[in-house]
Amino acid sequence: MGKFVRLSKGFDIKLKGKPSAQVFDLEMPDTVSVKPTDFQGLYMPKVLVNQGDTVQAGTPLFHDKQFTDISFTSPVSGEVVEVVRGEKRKLLEIRILADRKTEHKAFRKVSVSDLSTLPVSELRSQMLESGVWTQLIQRPFGIIADPNVKPKAIHISAFDSSPCAPDYSILFKGQDHFFQAGVDVLKRFTEGTIHINTISTLEISTLFSQVKGAQVNKFHGKHPAGCVGVQIHHLDAINKGEIVWTINPAGVIQIGKLFLNGVYDATKIVALTGPEVKNPQYYRTVQGASVKKLLAGNLNSDHCRVISGNVLTGTQIGKEGHLGYFDHQVTVLTEGDYYEFLGWILPTVNKLSFSRAFGLLSFLNPSKEYKLDTNTHGEERSFVQSGVFEKVTPMDIYPVHLLKAIMANDVDEMEALGIYEVIEEDLALCEFVDVSKHNVQEILRDGLEMMRTS
């Protein structure tokens, strides 16, 4: 039976610009991009196409030299227009000029009943070849799952608790049987449980509640309750030497479609959110799509930051940038590059704070939504401990000591303090509340890389 977990720690950032429930069909974007930088732990991506090549949805674009089996494929059909490289010829992006109508590379179609009888090796090779494998994330470290490893369990977070997060019942409406097929496939890869973790405060969509062959758990609490790392910690924590896979429901559905329809279907619904968006709502588009058409005529001001993802973990992409591989949300904020006279002491009701320190009055009005911007509200300072990290980390982990162990390059200490159980998103709120304005997620990723390569 599913578990019920109540989390008392955490903080919901009330950001203006929640999406309304409409879904708008966006026409095909001009360009679509696949970015190796969306994935953690790639050793050296090797490009498999040339500028000018035509590709179909599902054609491999590049692979990692360390795991050549895992293909990173094109989400659309069209022409490869640009291979963008950075310093030391590091591969940053492969851009494709998208056709109006997507042609799909054909993969083997499988009936629902065959999903449980087909050899695992065949399922695996089709997933690897088509590009859906990259949806599977391995913990510890948050890297792409190693195809040769059997995970202890697979966890699917069925809700997003981050600021202005999209509603999963809208994102995945009507995809029930694809989701079920995806779960059926995933079951073949583990002897453990498939956990589907839902939130207690919303009605669970049938997609998750009716699913067979998985354990449906309920969580109650504020962000980061939706982070799969936090969920794993409370359901079946990761110990040294154990491997757990996580996957977003979108990935499960993509796997289902791959086998039932025989195509690599990269269409997705994204929420356009944030205080700078005129009409925050949902749009149907495609993985890696340029956000140009999405934003056209929809911004309140020009001086803004476009983020693929949410405000805690997202990546700045620019007004003509492309959606991140795992993102279901685009957030637009005002740039906060202004000076504020005596900004460190004047009382205010317009700034959001987790703290109730002098003059920060946001705690008096907990349901108010704030028009937050990118200003840091203060400068980087020495670390002064105040116990606040622990208040937003609903895990039996001491974040401050873990971060200090990372800064000291102390691998044994990192391991003992639980670095295997967290990735950036799980501790993102620590970075938000930090009085001394440190880059917590960056520090944590350094530590994870140190552990992974040591």
Add this chain to the structure above:
Amino acid sequence: MKFLRNQLDKVKHNFEKGGKLEKYYYAYEAFETFLFAPNTTTHGKGVHVRDAIDLKRLMMTVILAMVPCLLFGTWNIGHQHFLALGQTGTFGEKILLGLGQVVPLIIVSYGVGLGIEFVFAIMRKHPVNEGYLVTGMLIPLVMPPDIPLWQVAVATAFAVVIGKEAFGGTGMNVVNIALTARAFLYFAYPSQISGEVWTLLGEGVKTVQGYSGATPLAVAAASTGNVMNDFAQFGSGWAEGIYSLNNLFLGIRPGSVGETSTLMCLVGAAILIITGVGSGRIIVSVFAGAYAMGLLLNVIGGNPFMEMPAHYHLVIGGLAFGAVFMATDPVTATHTGTGKWIYGFLIGVFTVLIRVFNPAYPEGIMLAILLMNVFAPLIDYFVLNANKNRRLKRATV
């Protein structure tokens, strides 16, 4: 505002990399960020929005919590002065007299301390940290009212240089800086900070008949009969009931500038706890530790001080002030939640132990906190080890 901003922008290039005053950048930065919250924005990867709190606001909240103690202390200096002289003074006179002592103390403490901070910031090329804003206010509050200012200056310099900068600056110090200053005076100039120095008398004045400047702690330590009776009789003839429980709680008695009033410390504690800036766990557990130890000594008995009712320990000396403002220093206290309970409780226990059993040091809270500052990392070590063991145990099950 615009004018100020323009002036700052006009000179800013001199302090930036390549400018002729480059090495004074952090001094400039301290002034600039004092006037204007900076225009820096978050990075392109990671959190894009930040909490509105910063270190300056955090520190200002602590200072705000100290204001009740400061105001009461200012009045009390004047009040004790007139009591000792057997005169009556108006409220205004008392405040004026108090300000005459307190303001120079504050100026010296901030002047010396911030001066050293700036010098180190420039030398070491790190920002001027706001931590001293709090320390600079704590130091005057734990000084006797008539302390020579040069001693305050020397003690402050010692505390900041040896207590903090030698360890790497704000956030790195092992022991509380304000208490380091106090301890320095205690051991370097014992004659000025012990005995009958707790009341401002002035040059060549004649005290009222029967006057004694002994503090409650001194009275309790010197008691040969019953401490309660001694308290009740103290002040007869010139200040009836000065050491009654009520009066001790209100703090209308001789002592360091800001430490006398338990009530005002509790107001400060309320501010710290409500704002979430100070650790309620530490404050509560210091009181609990002192009370528990007091009770234990009552049970054992043996001398009058040991038999003094335990709750008197909470209102005499500087226990309340130390518990609220010193023990909660986030840098030198324990860093783990469980550790805070243990740390606070032990401070309370040691305070009473030192008070009762160490005749050389009438006040125990200072030494108890300094001692526990040193042990705080050890407590955290055990708490963290318990966490690590839970993880290991889970792995082997």
